[in-house]
Amino acid sequence: MRRADAFLALLLALAALGAAAAAHARAQARRLLPEQEARAELVRRLDLTDLCLFTEARYTRHPSQADRFAAFQDHPVALEHFPSGSLVPPRR
Amino acid sequence: MRTWLARQRSLLDFALGSLWRRKGKNLALTAVYALTVAAVASVLFFTGALRAEAARVLAGSPEVVVQRMVAGRHDLLPAGHLQALRGIRGVGEIRGRLWGYFHDPTPQANYTIQVPDRFWGEEGQAVVGQGVARARRLAPGSPLDLVAHDGSTLRLRVRELLASGSELVSADLVLISEADFRRLFGVPPGVYTDAVLTVRNPREVSTVAAKVAAALPDTRPITREELARTYESIFDWRAGLSVIVLGAAVLAFVVVAWDKASGLSAEERREIGVLKAVGWETSDVLALKAWEGAAVSLTAFGAGVLAAYAHVFLLGAPIFRPALQGWSVLYPQFRLVPEVGPYQLATLFFLSVAPYTAATVVPSWRAATVDPDAVMRS
Numbered sequence: 422m423r424r425a426d427a428f429l430a431l432l433l434a435l436a437a438l439g440a441a442a443a444a445h446a447r448a449q450a451r452r453l454l455p456e457q458e459a460r461a462e463l464v465r466r467l468d469l470t471d472l473c474l475f476t477e478a479r480y481t482r483h484p485s486q487a488d489r490f491a492a493f494q495d496h497p498v499a500l501e502h503f504p505s506g507s508l509v510p511p512r513r
Numbered sequence: 514m515r516t517w518l519a520r521q522r523s524l525l526d527f528a529l530g531s532l533w534r535r536k537g538k539n540l541a542l543t544a545v546y547a548l549t550v551a552a553v554a555s556v557l558f559f560t561g562a563l564r565a566e567a568a569r570v571l572a573g574s575p576e577v578v579v580q581r582m583v584a585g586r587h588d589l590l591p592a593g594h595l596q597a598l599r600g601i602r603g604v605g606e607i608r609g610r611l612w613g614y615f616h617d618p619t620p621q622a623n624y625t626i627q628v629p630d631r632f633w634g635e636e637g638q639a640v641v642g643q644g645v646a647r648a649r650r651l652a653p654g655s656p657l658d659l660v661a662h663d664g665s666t667l668r669l670r671v672r673e674l675l676a677s678g679s680e681l682v683s684a685d686l687v688l689i690s691e692a693d694f695r696r697l698f699g700v701p702p703g704v705y706t707d708a709v710l711t712v713r714n715p716r717e718v719s720t721v722a723a724k725v726a727a728a729l730p731d732t733r734p735i736t737r738e739e740l741a742r743t744y745e746s747i748f749d750w751r752a753g754l755s756v757i758v759l760g761a762a763v764l765a766f767v768v769v770a771w772d773k774a775s776g777l778s779a780e781e782r783r784e785i786g787v788l789k790a791v792g793w794e795t796s797d798v799l800a801l802k803a804w805e806g807a808a809v810s811l812t813a814f815g816a817g818v819l820a821a822y823a824h825v826f827l828l829g830a831p832i833f834r835p836a837l838q839g840w841s842v843l844y845p846q847f848r849l850v851p852e853v854g855p856y857q858l859a860t861l862f863f864l865s866v867a868p869y870t871a872a873t874v875v876p877s878w879r880a881a882t883v884d885p886d887a888v889m890r891s
Contacts, residue, residue, distance in 0.1 A: 423526055424525075425522045425523075425526045431812065435819065442819060449851050450851060457570065459676060460678065461569060461570045462573070464682055467629050469574060469683075470735075472571070472682060473644070473685050474837060475839060476644070476842070476844070484743050485743040488586070505840075
C-alpha cells in the first residue's frame with residue numbers, strides 16, 4: 422500500500438470518527454433534553470438566578486447577584502483569594 | 514485532472530516519506546500539536562456547552578431582581594419596598610425572596626438556603642440538593658441539624674432530595690420553610706433578602722428597571738438580560754478559563770512555529786537543494802512542503818478535536834474539574850448537552866492548521882528560491 426493511500430485512509434478514519442461524534446452529539450442532545458427541561462422548570466419554580474458551578478464564595482456562587490466590585494468586597498484593595506475568582510471575570 | 518491528482522498523490526507520497534525519515538521528531542511534534550489542539554478544543558467545547566446550558570436553563574429566571582444596597586453592600590429589603598414597587602406602572606407580580614448562604618463546618622461546605630415561593634414541605638422539613646446530600650450523607654428521612662444564628666440547633670428532617678439531573682442549578686440548595694429560615698438566620702418578619710418582579714410587557718423591562726432605580730434610589734435592579742450577559746462573559750472564549758488555557762497553548766504553538774519559521778535544519782536545506790538540482794521546480798518544492806505541513810496539522814487537528822470531544826462529552830471534562838472546583842467542597846455532577854458548531858471548528862482550524870502550514874511553507878520558499886549549489890554547500 423502506498424504511503425499516500427495509507428494516510429488518506431487515516432484521514433477517512435478520523436472523518437468517520439468525527440461523523441460518529443456528530444451522531445453521538447445529536448443522540449445525547451435528544452436524550453438529555455428532558456433533564457435540561459427539568460432544570461429550566463426548577464429555575465422557574467424557585468426563581469433561581471445562577472448555575473451552581475462554584476460554591477466556594479458568595480460572588481462565585483451567584484456571580485449575577487454579586488457586587489460589581491465582587492473581588493474586593495471584603496475590604497478595599499483585598500486580594501482575590503478564591504481559585505475560581507480567576508475564572509469568573511467581573512460583571513459587565 | 515487525473516494527471517494533477519496523480520501528481521499530488523506522488524507528492525504526498527514523497528512528503529510522507531520525508532516525514533518518516535525523521536519519524537521520531539515528527540511523531541513527537543504531531544503528538545504535542547494534537548495535545549495543544551485538544552486543550553484549546555476542550556475549552557471551546559466545554560465553555561460553549563456551558564454557555565448554551567446557561568442560556569436555555571436561565572431563560573426562566575426572574576425578569577428583574579431588586580436588591581437593597583446599604584453602604585455599597587447588599588442588605589435586607591423591607592416589606593415597605595415591596596409596596597413601593599407595586600406602585601410602579603408596568604410591574605406585574607412581586608415576590609420577596611428569602612435566601613442566604615450557610616457555612617456548614619462539618620463538611621466545610623457552603624450551602625444556599627432558600628425559601629421557595631410555595632414550599633411543598635412542612636415546618637421542620639428540608640428538601641436538599643444532591644451535593645448537600647453527598648456532603649452530609651443524607652437520604653429522605655435523615656435528620657439535618659444546622660447551627661442557628663444564636664448558637665441553638667435547628668433540627669430539620671430531610672423530606673426529599675432534588676432530582677440528580679438538576680444538580681447544575683441545585684447541588685448546594687437546602688429548601689426550607691419561611692419560619693425555619695427566619696429562625697436559622699435571625700431575619701425578623703417583614704424583611705426579605707431581595708425581591709423578584711415580573712414585567713407585564715417584556716419589551717419594557719429596562720424601562721421598568723430604570724423606574725425602580727428612580728423610585729427606590731437605595732436599590733439595584735438586576736434584569737434577566739444582565740444575568741444572561743454575566744454568563745456570556747464567564748464562558749466567553751476570550752475570558753476566564755479560556756484565557757488561561759489558550760494563553761498556554763498559544764505560547765506552546767508560538768515556540769513550535771518560531772522553531773519552524775526561524776529556519777530549516779541543515780538536512781532539510783540539503784534535501785531541497787538536491788531536489789532543485791535534479792530538476793524540481795520551486796512550485797514543486799513548495800507543494801511538497803505544503804503537503805508535509807498539511808499531513809502533520811490535519812492529523813493533529815483531527816486527533817485533537819476527537820480527543821477533546823471524548824474528554825468533554827464522554828468523560829465529563831475530568832481535567833477541568835479541579836480548576837472549576839477550586840476550594841469548593843460541593844461540586845455538581847452533570848452531563849453537558851454537546852454543543853459543537855461550525856463556528857468553533859472553523860476557529861480551531863484557522864488557529865491551528867493555517868498558521869502551522871504557513872510556518873512550514875515560508876522558510877521552504879526562502880530555501881527553494883536560492884541557487885541549489887549554494888544551498889547544498891551552506
